[in-house]
Amino acid sequence: MVILEVENLTKIYVVGLLRKKEILAVNNISFRVSEKEFISLVGESGSGKTTTARMILRLLKPTSGSIRFQGRDVWSLKKMEDLKWYWRQVHGIFQDPFASYNPLYRIDRVLNQVFNLIGDIGADRESLIREALKEVGLRPDEVLGRYPHELSGGQRQRIMVARCYLLKPRLILADEPVSMIDASTRAGVLNLFSRLRDEYGTSVIFITHDLGLAYYVSDRIMIMYRGEIVEEGSPEEVMENPQHPYTRKLREDVPLLYRKWSGF
Amino acid sequence: MIPPIVMDLIKIKKLIISLSIFLAIVLAGLIGPIVYPVNPVVMTGPIEQPPSSKYPLGTDRWGRDVLAQLLHGIRNSLSIGLTAAAISLAIGVTIGVVSGFKGGITENSLMLLTDVVYALPSILLMMLIAAYLEERNPFLVSIVIGVTSWPWVARAVRSQILSLKTREFIDMSRMAGLGDLRIMFEDLLPNMASYIFMAFVLLMSGAMIAEAGLSMIGLGVTRGISLGIILYWAQLLEAVRRALWWWFIPPGVCLVALATSLLLLSTALDEYFSPRLRGE
Numbered sequence: 001m002v003i004l005e006v007e008n009l010t011k012i013y014v015v016g017l018l019r020k021k022e023i024l025a026v027n028n029i030s031f032r033v034s035e036k037e038f039i040s041l042v043g044e045s046g047s048g049k050t051t052t053a054r055m056i057l058r059l060l061k062p063t064s065g066s067i068r069f070q071g072r073d074v075w076s077l078k079k080m081e082d083l084k085w086y087w088r089q090v091h092g093i094f095q096d097p098f099a100s101y102n103p104l105y106r107i108d109r110v111l112n113q114v115f116n117l118i119g120d121i122g123a124d125r126e127s128l129i130r131e132a133l134k135e136v137g138l139r140p141d142e143v144l145g146r147y148p149h150e151l152s153g154g155q156r157q158r159i160m161v162a163r164c165y166l167l168k169p170r171l172i173l174a175d176e177p178v179s180m181i182d183a184s185t186r187a188g189v190l191n192l193f194s195r196l197r198d199e200y201g202t203s204v205i206f207i208t209h210d211l212g213l214a215y216y217v218s219d220r221i222m223i224m225y226r227g228e229i230v231e232e233g234s235p236e237e238v239m240e241n242p243q244h245p246y247t248r249k250l251r252e253d254v255p256l257l258y259r260k261w262s263g264f
Numbered sequence: 265m266i267p268p269i270v271m272d273l274i275k276i277k278k279l280i281i282s283l284s285i286f287l288a289i290v291l292a293g294l295i296g297p298i299v300y301p302v303n304p305v306v307m308t309g310p311i312e313q314p315p316s317s318k319y320p321l322g323t324d325r326w327g328r329d330v331l332a333q334l335l336h337g338i339r340n341s342l343s344i345g346l347t348a349a350a351i352s353l354a355i356g357v358t359i360g361v362v363s364g365f366k367g368g369i370t371e372n373s374l375m376l377l378t379d380v381v382y383a384l385p386s387i388l389l390m391m392l393i394a395a396y397l398e399e400r401n402p403f404l405v406s407i408v409i410g411v412t413s414w415p416w417v418a419r420a421v422r423s424q425i426l427s428l429k430t431r432e433f434i435d436m437s438r439m440a441g442l443g444d445l446r447i448m449f450e451d452l453l454p455n456m457a458s459y460i461f462m463a464f465v466l467l468m469s470g471a472m473i474a475e476a477g478l479s480m481i482g483l484g485v486t487r488g489i490s491l492g493i494i495l496y497w498a499q500l501l502e503a504v505r506r507a508l509w510w511w512f513i514p515p516g517v518c519l520v521a522l523a524t525s526l527l528l529l530s531t532a533l534d535e536y537f538s539p540r541l542r543g544e
């Protein structure tokens with residue numbers, strides 16, 4: 001079942017005060033996301049991945065095109081209760097785990113904020129939070145009550161993943177959510193996304209530079225290049241029979257390690 | 265227990281010096297009139313007397329005690345400075361936050377208003393008011409200074425908001441369903457608290473100078489005394505040419521000391537806070 005439909009989505013940034021300059025960040029992209037689907041959005045820096053995610057998260061207004069979630073046009077949601085409904089269903093993790101925290105508050109805040117969306121569920125919040133932190137491999141006593149600058153980048157990223165785990169949305173847009181997490185913990189955190197998918201039917205749009213990692217975790221890979229989706233297919237298709245020259249170039253950069261394991 | 269920030273702050277020399285000067289003058293304005301209970305606006309002695317044991321800072325043309333005038337003048341100048349700064353800050357921060365946060369037409373129209381007020385000097389407004397109102401009390405003068413001196417605050421606050429707004433933590437709060445108002449008060453304003461405090465200090469310094477400026481050209485308070493008013497009369501009656509130094513030097517020094525100590529205070533605070541604001 002399709003839950004998200006993106007059609008002809010375009011974003012043009014206008015920069016500069018006197019001499020206006022237009023940057024075509026996302027150029028007329030269309031795709032669909034099904035329930036329980038794990039999609040990777042792969043592309044070089046500046047290809048428009050974050051811009052796409054921010055538009056879907058209803059944080060950045062598209063220049064044109066439409067985004068529909070469960071049949072509803074996302075950008076026509078206006079009332080706070082509708083917006084809360086949407087963010088309850090569709091949530092994000094941002095690329096920069098430093099900027100994701102207001103430096104003045106303890107990290108508990110981003111976790112507690114989840115209950116503003118869920119409402120009162122009767123359960124003990126504190127124990128839910130602790131459980132979520134344990135799921136991402138953190139010791140609750142070590143991180144709760146601390147300020148963002150007292151934690152490492154990887155710890156901060158995992159707290160963001162814990163926030164999504166607490167919320168259990170239908171769709172997660174994760175913008176390089178594990179870039180600062182060491183390889184051994186990374187597998188566990190990525191596994192958490194899979195578990196959300198299996199247990200709650202969550203779909204994931206996973207944004208990464210790393211085609212090798214995408215190959216491993218996803219059901220489908222979309223390659224983004226200069227604002228356009230230039231290639232789309234199952235990991236095998238993309239890896240074994242790339243159509244676009246950029247994909248071929250990307251594949252060459254995938255470390256040998258991955259290739260050996262996957263046998264090509 | 266003393267919070268660590270206070271311990272850090274008292275180590276800054278510039279801050280301690282400026283704060284001591286400022287507080288010393290404030291104290292003089294607050295308790296001076298009580299310790300030295302001489303009426304500043306009635307004749308209490310012979311005219312234009314140099315300082316003596318009876319009149320520590322001499323008297324003016326009408327035989328009024330200059331020390332008494334000075335102490336009351338400090339008090340009124342400070343209260344005009346405080347009130348005007350509070351008014352400017354409230355307007356400037358509100359306009360800056362709203363325009364930076366909302367964007368679009370709201371931002372454009374508020375910035376247009378800011379530019380208009382920026383171009384309109386307080387002297388002009390005061391001249392208009394003076395034409396209608398024979399009597400101008402300190403509160404009226406504060407309002408005039410307050411409603412004309414906020415544009416730079418609005419601009420500075422707006423640009424701060426514009427840069428804060430792009431930080432992801434704002435989006436995290438937004439995605440948690442926090443409304444505009446809560447984001448302003450929970451995420452934006454607290455991150456600008458030190459900045460806003462510095463703006464207040466600068467506004468206050470500017471307002472006291474502005475009060476003196478208005479008074480010097482005869483557009484100041486008509487009731488009561490202020491540092492500017494003492495200077496106004498001293499100037500009008502050529503105290504400088506006639507070397508009646510006790511009449512114009514004390515209020516001049518007090519005014520300059522008040523204004524510069526506040527300026528110094530704000531640069532000291534800036535030096536302390538800026539590296540921290542940029543993120544350790």
Ligand SMILES: Nc1ncnc2c1ncn2[C@@H]1O[C@H](COP(=O)(O)OP(=O)(O)OP(=O)(O)O)[C@@H](O)[C@H]1O
Nearest residue numbers: 013015023025043044045046047048049050051052
């Ligand atoms: N707020 C903005 N204003 C103007 N241009 C922007 C803005 N944000 C992004 N861009 C531009 O849009 C293009 C796409 O940026 P985007 O952040 O979506 O790339 P990305 O694929 O996420 O890159 P990265 O992998 O480095 O995160 C880039 O050329 C970028 O410079």
Ligand SMILES: [Mg+2]
Nearest residue numbers: 049050051095
């Ligand atoms: Mg990005």
